[in-house]
Amino acid sequence: MRQTGPDPASTDHLTDSIEALLPALEAFLRFEGPDPAGRRSAWYPLLDRPLPARGSGREAVLAEMRDLLIPYGLRIGHPGFSGWVTTAPSTVATAADLAQTVVAAQRWWATSGNLVDTVAMRWLVELLGFPPSFGGVYTGGGSTANLLGIGAARQHAGERLGIDVSRDGLDGIPDPRVYASTETHHVVGRALGVLGMGRANLRSIATDADGRIDLGLLEAALDEDAAAGRTAVAIVGCAGDVNTGVVDPLDDLARIARERGTWLHVDGAYGGFGLLDDRVRDLFGDVTAYDSFAIDPHKWMAAPVGTGAVIVRDEEILARAFAIETGAYDRERDREPTMGDLPSPFLELGHGTPDMGVDFSTPARGVAVWAILSEIGAEGMRARVTRHLDCARRVAERARGSDELELLIEPVLSICCFRFRPPGVADEATLDDLNERVLDAVRARGRTVTSSTRVGGRFAIRPCFINPRTGLDDADALVDEVLAVGRELAGRH
Ligand SMILES: Cc1ncc(COP(=O)(O)O)c(C=O)c1O
Structure with a gap:
């Protein structure tokens, strides 16, 4: 009808x-x-x-x-939840998401949403200690943030050879390669696929005894590729790898990148907020040496899922990398914003442009970041990060102090990898199997839910503390649960 x-x-x-x-x-x-x-x-x-x-x-x-x-x-906001790298938004972030949905979708237009988004990027840059000349754009998450950073690197590699990759494609860039440790999140490999460089052109470099990218192997790979005429597009450093939270030697990576005229992209999607804890701040080195940095407010900042960000030294390269032609229907994009009073906000766009990413229509994701930082300030974020590093250290301390637990790697940030290891059980396959069952049983009981990884080939129980509702009691509860369940299962073993 x-x-x-x-x-x-x-x-x-x-x-x-x-x-x-x-x-x-x-x-x-x-x-x-x-x-x-x-x-x-x-x-x-x-x-x-x-x-x-x-x-x-x-x-x-x-x-x-x-x-x-x-x-x-999904109860990812439960105080006992410490799985993967995810959590639920805080109250103000949830409210901001609703308000932004109602009034601030299409963030490019010169309204409150656009300004708040811009302010929120400036605040994020400042919070993390980047100079004000750095800028960036909010994205749907760490996956896209890494894509944009590596896309800017690709543009940079082309421009060094006189090629505008975004316009003319990759022809003319001999064998582009990106270098990252084996612990790097798989979204980096996918970014190479999406950017036309091919996942196989990610050279995975083994880690040293501390789980950090092996600098000798990295330099050898760069030398080998340079001798073969290949193009080093970027070195990717982990600022908190997703498995163990290890931070790569970022100052060394910056030096190597500079010496070779290549780009340093740092994936801080999870661990970037570790910059706020003075006990580990030095691990991140000089952030002004980074060319691009991925960070996820929807992780440690507890913004709504769908809030990532890329921060870059040079917004212009990012804009050239993701340039988009102006359609006949959007003539306002050709105008320089005046930022003066207007009879209607529809007469011109605000700060930022759709050239800085892969979205065109897009929410003002920064509204939630602005609301969170307005509520708790830089000090509130610092306190959260510090508490969560304390949680990981508490788990480590308890694992060290127990003859039924084994710490598999010293925690660096807020991840602690450990396992249940009853006295007398040494067979690795038996321990892997036992710990898998311990993890499932702990989840089934529901007091705490966490996740796993492998450390040195061994199955590890891996809490990652980023949840604003989680404190030291919850870290203790997780260890208690592992012990209780482990004893029960080992008894039946
Ligand atoms: C280190 C790291 N990089 C990238 C990602 C991908 O981020 P997202 O899930 O927000 O796309 C994650 C997700 O956990 C991560 O931990």
Whole structure:
């Protein structure tokens, strides 16, 4: 039937609608009782419905959210959750996300969202200790932030050979290569694939005894490739690798990059906020020597998932790397922003441009960062990071002090890798199997949920503390759970 009246979607009743969800959201965030989400038979069939030909209306949809979507959500904000590198947003960040959705989508236009996004980037640059000449752009996450940093490196490598890669492609750049340690997150390899350089052209360099990129092997690889006429596009350093939190020797990487005229990209998606803790600040070296830096406010800063950022020394290279032609429909992009008063914000764009990334339509992701920093300030972030490093150190201390636990690597940031190792069990395969079962059983009990990795080939239980709700008691609870479950399973072994 032809629609002549008002649109079928409601565009009013915002208060009613949000209020209808709030009790369920508050209940979810109390994380009471056993986690119901595992009982899939209770909710899969109800949510997995065919496309409705006719809508059921606002109230029915809200009821479904209240009764199904919310209660069966993922409890990554639970204080006992220390898995992977993820957490739930803080209250102000959640509220900022809602406000931004309503008023600040399409961040390029010269409205409050655009300005706040710009201010939030300036604050992030300052918080992390970069000089004000550095700039950047918010992205959907660390994956895109790394893509943009390496994209800028690719542009830089081309320009050194007189080629505008963004316009003319990679022809003319002989065998582009990127160098990173074996511990580097796989999104870096994917970035090479997306950027047309090929995942196979990521040269993975083994790590030294401390888990840091082996500088001798790196230089040997660079020499070998230079002799073969290949192009060093970038060296990628880990500022907190995802497995163990190890920080590569970034000052050395900066020196090597400078000597060879190549680019230093640093992946601080997880560990970048470690810059705020003076006990480990020196590990990060001189940040002014970085060419680009990926950082994820949706990790340690507890911004809503979907908030990453890339910070660069030279925004112009980033803009050339991701240049986009102006369409006939968006003539405002050709105008220089005046930043003066306007009769309408639709007359010109604000700060930043869609050339600085791969998004065109995009939310003002920086609004959440601005709200978080407005609420807790630089000192609040510093206190959180310090507390979380303390949590990792607490787990390490307890592992060292127990004859049933083994610390697999000294924690550097807020990750601590350890395992259950009852006296008398030395066989590695048995220990791997036992620890896998310990991890599953700990998760099943629900008091704490964490994740795993491998350290030196061994299966490791790997808490990563970034959760604003998590403190030292939760770190202790995790160790207690591992011991309790481990003893039970080892008894049956
Ligand atoms: C070191 C590191 N780099 C990159 C990423 C990818 O970031 P995102 O998941 O935000 O895309 C992660 C995710 O955990 C990470 O820990």
